[in-house]
Amino acid sequence: MLLDIRNKFRMLAVVVLLAGGTMPVAHADDDDDERMPVATNALWQAECGSCHLAYPPRLLPAESWQELMTGLDKHFGSDASLDAPSAREIGAFLDKNAGRNRHSKPGKPVLRITETRWFVHEHDEVSADVWKNPKVKSAANCAACHTGAETGNYSERSIKIPR
Ligand code: HEC
Ligand code: HEC
Structure with a gap:
Protein backbone atom coordinates (compact mmCIF):
# COMPACT_ATOMS: atom_id res chain seq x y z
CA MET A 1 0.00 0.00 0.00
CA LEU A 2 2.66 2.50 1.10
CA LEU A 3 4.92 1.41 -1.76
CA ASP A 4 2.07 2.01 -4.15
CA ILE A 5 1.64 5.62 -3.14
CA ARG A 6 5.37 6.23 -3.35
CA ASN A 7 5.41 4.85 -6.88
CA LYS A 8 2.55 7.08 -7.83
CA PHE A 9 4.48 10.10 -6.53
CA ARG A 10 7.52 9.05 -8.51
CA MET A 11 5.42 8.77 -11.66
CA LEU A 12 3.97 12.20 -11.03
CA ALA A 13 7.44 13.67 -10.56
CA VAL A 14 8.58 12.22 -13.87
CA VAL A 15 5.55 13.63 -15.67
CA VAL A 16 6.14 17.08 -14.18
CA LEU A 17 9.82 16.98 -15.15
CA LEU A 18 9.01 15.98 -18.73
CA ALA A 19 6.40 18.68 -19.08
CA GLY A 20 8.78 21.26 -17.65
CA GLY A 21 11.54 20.20 -19.99
CA THR A 22 9.51 20.78 -23.12
CA MET A 23 7.91 24.03 -22.01
CA PRO A 24 9.39 27.21 -23.48
CA VAL A 25 11.25 29.19 -20.86
CA ALA A 26 9.66 32.60 -20.43
CA HIS A 27 11.95 35.58 -19.98
CA ALA A 28 11.02 37.66 -17.00
CA ASP A 29 11.93 41.04 -18.44
CA ASP A 30 11.07 40.98 -22.11
CA ASP A 31 11.12 44.37 -23.73
CA ASP A 32 8.75 44.04 -26.70
CA ASP A 33 11.07 46.12 -28.81
CA GLU A 34 13.93 43.66 -28.33
CA ARG A 35 12.28 41.27 -30.74
CA MET A 36 11.81 43.83 -33.47
CA PRO A 37 14.14 43.56 -36.45
CA ARG A 112 18.35 62.24 -25.22
CA ILE A 113 17.59 58.52 -25.07
CA THR A 114 19.36 58.58 -21.72
CA GLU A 115 16.80 61.08 -20.36
CA THR A 116 13.71 59.09 -21.28
CA ARG A 117 11.73 57.55 -18.44
CA TRP A 118 12.16 54.21 -20.14
CA PHE A 119 15.97 54.45 -20.08
CA VAL A 120 16.16 55.63 -16.47
CA HIS A 121 13.89 52.79 -15.36
CA GLU A 122 15.77 50.15 -17.37
CA HIS A 123 19.09 51.28 -15.86
CA ASP A 124 18.07 51.98 -12.27
CA GLU A 125 20.08 49.02 -11.02
CA VAL A 126 23.33 50.36 -12.46
CA SER A 127 25.24 51.86 -9.53
CA ALA A 128 26.74 55.36 -9.43
CA ASP A 129 30.26 53.86 -9.36
CA VAL A 130 29.66 52.18 -12.70
CA TRP A 131 28.44 55.40 -14.36
CA LYS A 132 31.53 57.21 -13.03
CA ASN A 133 33.95 54.59 -14.37
CA PRO A 134 36.20 56.34 -16.94
CA LYS A 135 35.66 53.34 -19.23
CA VAL A 136 31.98 54.34 -19.38
CA LYS A 137 32.41 58.16 -19.50
CA SER A 138 28.82 58.86 -20.51
CA ALA A 139 25.53 57.00 -20.26
CA ALA A 140 25.24 57.72 -23.99
CA ASN A 141 28.27 55.47 -24.51
CA CYS A 142 26.04 52.41 -24.84
CA ALA A 143 28.81 50.18 -26.22
CA ALA A 144 30.76 50.47 -22.95
CA CYS A 145 28.35 47.90 -21.48
CA HIS A 146 26.29 46.62 -24.41
CA THR A 147 28.83 44.57 -26.37
CA GLY A 148 26.43 44.20 -29.30
CA ALA A 149 25.41 47.88 -29.47
CA GLU A 150 27.19 48.49 -32.77
CA THR A 151 24.82 46.06 -34.44
CA GLY A 152 21.76 47.19 -32.50
CA ASN A 153 21.78 44.26 -30.07
CA TYR A 154 20.92 45.41 -26.54
CA SER A 155 19.80 42.05 -25.18
CA GLU A 156 20.60 41.29 -21.56
CA ARG A 157 22.84 38.42 -22.63
CA SER A 158 25.30 40.77 -24.30
CA ILE A 159 25.75 43.16 -21.37
CA LYS A 160 29.23 43.30 -19.84
CA ILE A 161 29.80 45.97 -17.18
CA PRO A 162 33.41 47.25 -17.37
CA ARG A 163 35.51 47.01 -14.19
C1 HEC B 1 30.02 65.79 -35.08
C2 HEC B 1 29.72 64.67 -34.18
C3 HEC B 1 28.30 64.12 -34.17
C4 HEC B 1 27.54 63.70 -35.24
C5 HEC B 1 27.91 63.68 -36.72
C6 HEC B 1 26.28 63.24 -34.68
N1 HEC B 1 26.29 63.34 -33.31
FE1 HEC B 1 24.80 62.79 -32.05
N2 HEC B 1 25.91 63.42 -30.45
C7 HEC B 1 27.17 64.00 -30.53
C8 HEC B 1 27.63 64.32 -29.18
C9 HEC B 1 28.97 64.96 -28.82
C10 HEC B 1 26.60 63.89 -28.30
C11 HEC B 1 26.61 63.94 -26.77
C12 HEC B 1 27.22 62.65 -26.28
C13 HEC B 1 27.27 62.51 -24.76
O1 HEC B 1 26.55 63.20 -24.06
O2 HEC B 1 28.04 61.65 -24.29
C14 HEC B 1 25.54 63.33 -29.14
C15 HEC B 1 24.37 62.80 -28.65
C16 HEC B 1 23.33 62.29 -29.41
C17 HEC B 1 22.09 61.77 -28.87
C18 HEC B 1 21.71 61.69 -27.40
C19 HEC B 1 22.35 60.49 -26.71
C20 HEC B 1 21.81 60.34 -25.30
O3 HEC B 1 20.82 59.62 -25.14
O4 HEC B 1 22.37 60.95 -24.38
C21 HEC B 1 21.32 61.37 -29.92
C22 HEC B 1 19.94 60.77 -29.88
C23 HEC B 1 22.10 61.65 -31.12
N3 HEC B 1 23.31 62.18 -30.78
C24 HEC B 1 21.66 61.39 -32.41
C25 HEC B 1 22.38 61.70 -33.56
C26 HEC B 1 21.86 61.54 -34.91
C27 HEC B 1 20.49 61.03 -35.27
C28 HEC B 1 22.86 61.91 -35.77
C29 HEC B 1 22.83 61.96 -37.27
C30 HEC B 1 21.85 62.85 -37.87
C31 HEC B 1 24.01 62.33 -34.94
N4 HEC B 1 23.67 62.18 -33.62
C32 HEC B 1 25.23 62.76 -35.44
C33 HEC B 1 27.91 64.21 -31.68
C34 HEC B 1 27.50 63.91 -32.98
C1 HEC C 1 27.10 51.38 -17.56
C2 HEC C 1 26.61 50.34 -18.41
C3 HEC C 1 25.50 50.66 -19.39
C4 HEC C 1 25.44 51.69 -20.33
C5 HEC C 1 26.47 52.75 -20.59
C6 HEC C 1 24.18 51.54 -21.01
N1 HEC C 1 23.51 50.45 -20.53
FE1 HEC C 1 21.73 49.72 -21.21
N2 HEC C 1 21.70 48.35 -19.72
C7 HEC C 1 22.70 48.17 -18.76
C8 HEC C 1 22.22 47.25 -17.75
C9 HEC C 1 23.00 46.76 -16.54
C10 HEC C 1 20.89 46.92 -18.11
C11 HEC C 1 19.88 46.10 -17.32
C12 HEC C 1 19.84 44.66 -17.60
C13 HEC C 1 18.73 44.10 -16.74
O1 HEC C 1 19.00 43.83 -15.56
O2 HEC C 1 17.61 44.02 -17.21
C14 HEC C 1 20.61 47.61 -19.36
C15 HEC C 1 19.44 47.46 -20.08
C16 HEC C 1 19.20 48.02 -21.35
C17 HEC C 1 18.12 47.65 -22.23
C18 HEC C 1 17.07 46.59 -21.99
C19 HEC C 1 17.64 45.23 -22.32
C20 HEC C 1 16.64 44.12 -22.09
O3 HEC C 1 16.68 43.15 -22.85
O4 HEC C 1 15.86 44.20 -21.14
C21 HEC C 1 18.26 48.42 -23.36
C22 HEC C 1 17.39 48.39 -24.61
C23 HEC C 1 19.40 49.27 -23.16
N3 HEC C 1 19.96 48.98 -21.92
C24 HEC C 1 19.85 50.22 -24.04
C25 HEC C 1 20.91 51.10 -23.80
C26 HEC C 1 21.26 52.20 -24.66
C27 HEC C 1 20.55 52.55 -25.94
C28 HEC C 1 22.33 52.82 -24.10
C29 HEC C 1 23.06 54.05 -24.57
C30 HEC C 1 22.23 55.21 -24.92
C31 HEC C 1 22.68 52.08 -22.88
N4 HEC C 1 21.76 51.05 -22.72
C32 HEC C 1 23.74 52.36 -22.04
C33 HEC C 1 23.94 48.78 -18.77
C34 HEC C 1 24.27 49.89 -19.53
Missing part, protein backbone atom coordinates in the same frame (compact mmCIF):
# COMPACT_ATOMS: atom_id res chain seq x y z
CA VAL A 38 17.01 46.04 -36.33
CA ALA A 39 16.37 48.88 -38.78
CA THR A 40 19.34 50.13 -40.83
CA ASN A 41 20.08 52.66 -43.51
CA ALA A 42 23.55 53.15 -45.02
CA LEU A 43 23.51 56.96 -44.99
CA TRP A 44 22.20 57.08 -41.41
CA GLN A 45 24.84 54.56 -40.32
CA ALA A 46 27.62 56.63 -41.91
CA GLU A 47 26.46 60.09 -40.80
CA CYS A 48 24.94 59.35 -37.39
CA GLY A 49 27.47 56.69 -36.50
CA SER A 50 30.62 58.76 -37.07
CA CYS A 51 30.92 60.48 -33.67
CA HIS A 52 29.06 57.93 -31.57
CA LEU A 53 27.31 54.69 -32.42
CA ALA A 54 24.19 55.07 -34.53
CA TYR A 55 21.45 55.01 -31.88
CA PRO A 56 18.55 52.72 -32.87
CA PRO A 57 15.58 54.82 -34.11
CA ARG A 58 13.14 52.76 -32.03
CA LEU A 59 14.59 54.18 -28.83
CA LEU A 60 13.01 57.63 -29.31
CA PRO A 61 9.56 58.71 -30.51
CA ALA A 62 9.21 60.39 -33.92
CA GLU A 63 8.73 63.86 -32.41
CA SER A 64 12.11 63.59 -30.68
CA TRP A 65 13.89 62.67 -33.92
CA GLN A 66 12.15 65.53 -35.74
CA GLU A 67 13.27 68.02 -33.11
CA LEU A 68 16.80 66.62 -33.12
CA MET A 69 17.05 66.78 -36.92
CA THR A 70 16.08 70.47 -36.96
CA GLY A 71 18.94 71.41 -34.63
CA LEU A 72 21.90 69.47 -36.02
CA ASP A 73 24.10 72.59 -36.20
CA LYS A 74 23.84 72.80 -32.40
CA HIS A 75 23.88 69.11 -31.57
CA PHE A 76 24.89 68.60 -27.92
CA GLY A 77 27.75 71.05 -28.33
CA SER A 78 28.76 69.64 -31.73
CA ASP A 79 28.03 70.68 -35.30
CA ALA A 80 26.43 67.65 -36.95
CA SER A 81 24.94 69.55 -39.90
CA LEU A 82 23.94 67.66 -43.05
CA ASP A 83 23.14 68.75 -46.58
CA ALA A 84 19.39 68.95 -47.25
CA PRO A 85 18.98 65.69 -49.24
CA SER A 86 20.86 63.69 -46.58
CA ALA A 87 18.86 65.29 -43.79
CA ARG A 88 15.65 64.41 -45.65
CA GLU A 89 16.64 60.78 -46.19
CA ILE A 90 17.83 60.26 -42.62
CA GLY A 91 14.83 62.13 -41.20
CA ALA A 92 12.44 59.87 -43.13
CA PHE A 93 14.30 56.76 -41.97
CA LEU A 94 14.17 57.87 -38.32
CA ASP A 95 10.48 58.77 -38.61
CA LYS A 96 9.56 55.44 -40.15
CA ASN A 97 11.39 53.42 -37.51
CA ALA A 98 10.81 55.58 -34.45
CA GLY A 99 9.53 53.98 -31.26
CA ARG A 100 5.76 53.76 -31.46
CA ASN A 101 5.16 52.90 -27.84
CA ARG A 102 7.52 55.53 -26.46
CA HIS A 103 5.28 58.38 -25.51
CA SER A 104 6.81 61.70 -24.77
CA LYS A 105 5.27 64.16 -22.40
CA PRO A 106 3.52 67.22 -23.78
CA GLY A 107 5.86 70.12 -24.43
CA LYS A 108 9.38 69.94 -25.78
CA PRO A 109 10.24 66.37 -26.81
CA VAL A 110 13.16 64.74 -25.02
CA LEU A 111 16.29 64.71 -27.18
